[in-house]
Amino acid sequence: MKAVVYERYGPPDVLSVQDVPLPEPDAGQIRVKIAATSLNLSDWECLLGRPAYARVGGLRKPARNILGSDVAGVVDKVGEGVTRFKPGDEICADNLNLKGGFAEYAVMPESAAAFKPPELSFSEAATLPQSGAIAWQGTRLAAPGKRVLINGAGGGTGSFAIQLAKRAGAHVTGVDNASKLNHMRSIGADEVIDYQRDDYTKAGQYDLILDLVAHRSVFAYRRALKRGGTYRCVGGTTRSLLRILTAGGIVGLATGRSIGVLVVKEGPKHFEPMAELCAAGEITIHVDSTYDLAHTADALTRVGEGRAQGKVVVEI
Numbered sequence: 166m167k168a169v170v171y172e173r174y175g176p177p178d179v180l181s182v183q184d185v186p187l188p189e190p191d192a193g194q195i196r197v198k199i200a201a202t203s204l205n206l207s208d209w210e211c212l213l214g215r216p217a218y219a220r221v222g223g224l225r226k227p228a229r230n231i232l233g234s235d236v237a238g239v240v241d242k243v244g245e246g247v248t249r250f251k252p253g254d255e256i257c258a259d260n261l262n263l264k265g266g267f268a269e270y271a272v273m274p275e276s277a278a279a280f281k282p283p284e285l286s287f288s289e290a291a292t293l294p295q296s297g298a299i300a301w302q303g304t305r306l307a308a309p310g311k312r313v314l315i316n317g318a319g320g321g322t323g324s325f326a327i328q329l330a331k332r333a334g335a336h337v338t339g340v341d342n343a344s345k346l347n348h349m350r351s352i353g354a355d356e357v358i359d360y361q362r363d364d365y366t367k368a369g370q371y372d373l374i375l376d377l378v379a380h381r382s383v384f385a386y387r388r389a390l391k392r393g394g395t396y397r398c399v400g401g402t403t404r405s406l407l408r409i410l411t412a413g414g415i416v417g418l419a420t421g422r423s424i425g426v427l428v429v430k431e432g433p434k435h436f437e438p439m440a441e442l443c444a445a446g447e448i449t450i451h452v453d454s455t456y457d458l459a460h461t462a463d464a465l466t467r468v469g470e471g472r473a474q475g476k477v478v479v480e481i
């Protein structure tokens with residue numbers, strides 16, 4: 166089968182399309198003929214091997230040589246003991262541990278997969294697993310009367326998070342670069358901030374901050390939170406994440422706020438609610454662009470350079 170392979174961390178030109186053996190499903194696994202794989206910033210980080218946490222499991226070279234974890238496709242073969250799926254079933258899955266989505270076939274534990282809602286195309290369903298789960302969990306505290314700020318809101322996850330927070334009745338501020346301000350407004354943000362011009366931590370106070378790209382100090386986050394407010398991040402610079410993990414809890418506790426990292430729970434239970442809302446037309450999926458397998462490097466570059474407004478998808 167064809168796959169986009171890399172053997173060392175580096176820029177997109179370390180990727181090449183190769184013929185590799187068809188993977189066989191082990192016990193408890195399914196093999197899926199991939200129709201579409203959506204990209205996350207984590208794919209870009211695992212390609213570069215930066216920030217440092219992207220090398221977990223593979224310090225010197227990638228632990229998995231085919232990237233791509235948010236997939237949708239058709240079950241092609243099942244391993245011993247698989248009970249939920251059979252060949253021909255249409256699924257979408259978060260295959261974060263095994264990856265392999267930039268290929269014609271991938272194997273994954275059956276527990277990583279959910280049935281694809283028939284209302285969604287494969288490309289749409291592939292956008293949901295990680296971004297949907299993060300947005301769903303990260304906006305849980307959004308409610309009428311609450312002021313919610315989403316930092317990095319113009320990208321794949323942020324586009325879902327803005328809509329969920331608005332749907333919950335919150336007043337939503339989206340922060341991203343100038344080229345994404347209109348996009349954030351168009352999907353419901355009440356206010357937008359260009360992070361290259363203004364520092365949102367000096368612009369007001371919020372009940373909930375969901376930070377997709379943390380890079381400031383815990384004191385800045387404390388300043389931006391109302392008393393009783395909550396700050397959660399899911400990604401950012403290693404320096405910022407370490408500070409939040411070490412000092413965030415203490416600074417928060419001492420000042421009547423909660424500052425920490427959102428430990429994202431993976432799996433169908435956490436993205437199926439989003440899939441249902443999208444299938445019902447209550448949340449809109451914004452596909453920024455689609456690429457074919459041979460142009461996976463271009464797709465990754467688009468995400469890595471921060472040009473995407475919504476999700477980028479490789480259709481296989």
Ligand SMILES: NC(=O)c1ccc[n+]([C@@H]2O[C@H](COP(=O)([O-])OP(=O)(O)OC[C@H]3O[C@@H](n4cnc5c(N)ncnc54)[C@H](OP(=O)(O)O)[C@@H]3O)[C@@H](O)[C@H]2O)c1
Binds near residue numbers: 206299
């Ligand atoms: N399991 C997990 O915990 C998990 C799984 C997947 C992803 N993640 C994390 O979730 C985060 C979001 O992923 P994603 O796929 O939604 O990424 P994405 O589509 O690239 O969106 C991130 C957005 O943040 C913007 N941005 C960059 N620097 C910023 C800054 N200093 N201030 C405000 N905005 C900034 C980017 O725009 P520009 O760069 O163009 O300015 C981009 O629009 C990432 O940090 C990723 O590592 C975590």
